[in-house]
Amino acid sequence: MRASICFLILTVLLACNNPSINHNNSESSLPAQSDANDNQQNQITCWGIADIEFEDTFSDIEEKAGKNNLTLDSLFLEGTFQRIVTTLWKGTNKEIIIHWNESVPPFKTIKTLEISNPASSYHFVNGIKIGSSLTDIVNLNNAPVSLYGFGWDYGGTFADFGTGKLAGDIPCFGGVFELESSNNTNEIIAPLTGDKKISSSDPAFKNQEAKLKVIRISNSNGR
16 A cells, blocks of 8 residues: 555656656747737737837837937928928838827827838738738728829828728728739729729729738827
8 A cells, every 4th residue: 555655656746847748838838929929019009009109209219119220201292391200110120100290309299100111010900011902901891992093192092991890990090002013004094093082992993903002000099
């Protein structure tokens, strides 16, 4: 009887100290945790992009991104200087452009956050990211979307989700689409060009795809 008890205790001790059991358990949980963290760090929401949030001031941005990862750039529209914007991690897949409510320092209130790097790692939880097609976004919206005609300074700018579900899911969404290169004739593309609002349901899109080249989210907090 005493020998059986000793054998049982020895077996339990060996099992508890088996390094292969503990090592395998920890290994299987690490990838899932890593994927979750990566997804959160690259997520776009109506509160901000990753850990850059609308409630941040210029000082907050400096602290989060680091002064060496921050540049001040001039914004021109239609060839005219508009304002100074702040660019974070310029030229990398983490690049974020900040448009401020204030036109001159001190910058305190973020108006718009923007991404446009083709390799950008940021995305909405529903998968919308730089390079998403107009067709994919219409499918997510369950309804046509509106944008402005191509071929001018504001060409391809997103207008609205109409009656679709994304109007409620991501009301802060904005952006710019670009037409993919095509061998279609000018007659086919013509209905999609010019200073006017067009719909993704236009028959001209049947043979012409557009992709998202800029994502902007706007501060809707009334600050």
